[in-house]
Amino acid sequence: MTLLERDHNAPTAWFGNLPVTNRYTYGLGGERFFRAVKEEGRILGTHCPTCDWTYVPGTAFCERCLGELNEWVDVGATGEVYTYTLLFENYDGTRRETPEIVAFIQIADGGIIHRLGEVDPEEVDIGMLVEAVFKPKAKRTGAITDILHFRPL
Amino acid sequence: MKTKINEFPGISLSEKDFDQGKILFNFDELRGDFAWDTGIAIGQYLASLREGVILGARCSSCRKTVVPPRVVCEWCFRPMAEFVPLEDTGTVNTFSLCYVTWDVQRIKEPEIPAVIEIDGASPLHGIMHLLGEVDPKKIFIGMRVKAVWKPSRQRKGAITDIRYFAPLAEGGVK
Numbered sequence: 001m002t003l004l005e006r007d008h009n010a011p012t013a014w015f016g017n018l019p020v021t022n023r024y025t026y027g028l029g030g031e032r033f034f035r036a037v038k039e040e041g042r043i044l045g046t047h048c049p050t051c052d053w054t055y056v057p058g059t060a061f062c063e064r065c066l067g068e069l070n071e072w073v074d075v076g077a078t079g080e081v082y083t084y085t086l087l088f089e090n091y092d093g094t095r096r097e098t099p100e101i102v103a104f105i106q107i108a109d110g111g112i113i114h115r116l117g118e119v120d121p122e123e124v125d126i127g128m129l130v131e132a133v134f135k136p137k138a139k140r141t142g143a144i145t146d147i148l149h150f151r152p153l
Numbered sequence: 154m155k156t157k158i159n160e161f162p163g164i165s166l167s168e169k170d171f172d173q174g175k176i177l178f179n180f181d182e183l184r185g186d187f188a189w190d191t192g193i194a195i196g197q198y199l200a201s202l203r204e205g206v207i208l209g210a211r212c213s214s215c216r217k218t219v220v221p222p223r224v225v226c227e228w229c230f231r232p233m234a235e236f237v238p239l240e241d242t243g244t245v246n247t248f249s250l251c252y253v254t255w256d257v258q259r260i261k262e263p264e265i266p267a268v269i270e271i272d273g274a275s276p277l278h279g280i281m282h283l284l285g286e287v288d289p290k291k292i293f294i295g296m297r298v299k300a301v302w303k304p305s306r307q308r309k310g311a312i313t314d315i316r317y318f319a320p321l322a323e324g325g326v327k
Binding site for chain 1 (some may be wrong): 166176177181187199297310
């Protein structure tokens with residue numbers, strides 16, 4: 001056997017897994033936003049008086065004037081579908097019969113990317129008014145998934 | 154900027170803050186699955202480990218025997234002529250006492266990684282492995298060691314088919 005020939009009984013590949021984990025903390029603004037989601041089931045934004053702009057989710061400073069934002073406002077649980085897409089594939093690449101509907105929901109001057117639910121994919125429309133459906137309080141962990149989905153009003 | 158900054162905004166976090174739920178966070182795990190092509194030489198090396206043999210490769214023009222084996226000689230760039238089975242004994246070239254695990258947990262009994270020059274390979278050629286069945290205080294450079302293999306049924310073609318290297322004779326002296 002020459003050395004350039006591969007032994008077919010020999011292992012061809014070494015399989016492994018890199019155990020990479022991470023913990024993301026939301027920061028000062030994000031902490032306040034997700035506390036409100038978790039404990040009160042409310043969506044908060046911040047208003048910049050200089051720019052007259054309301055950020056959703058609420059942020060600690062204004063992106064436009066870089067001023068500190070302290071004016072936290074309840075922006076309500078309703079918004080408008082700004083754009084959406086139908087997903088026919090799962091995270092692992094397998095096919096879905098019914099699509100997952102992911103949308104950007106505009107709320108005040110900002111918005112949230114989330115799922116749409118309790119709606120026929122055919123009937124989703126840009127400009128559609130939707131409201132957030134929260135998980136029961138006991139099941140909320142302080143994450144964006146505390147909102148199950150948005151549904152038509 | 155001449156003004157001295159005495160206070161920094163923000164708060165440093167401790168593990169307690171996470172445990173006690175003082176801070177919200179998102180935990181995520183990357184899928185880092187990989188398959189690394191062993192190539193011809195390392196594939197053969199792993200297959201030999203499964204059979205309980207440490208394999209080397211020999212370059213006939215340099216008269217060098219290297220371990221682990223490779224298909225190209227690093228010195229003359231010619232193809233290696235042959236694979237050769239080596240002894241499973243060797244000499245400690247260097248070692249370290251390691252009191253932390255790979256994921257930074259403190260341990261009382263140290264892990265002892267070592268480079269072992271394998272008998273049958275050219276001088277100073279060896280592999281990295283662990284030492285075992287030995288008092289950490291009594292290890293020395295030049296100590297003679299022998300591979301302690303897993304039982305053949307448990308071997309699967311991995312470097313861990315050798316559990317560790319243990320002192321050969323009493324105290325590992327030649």
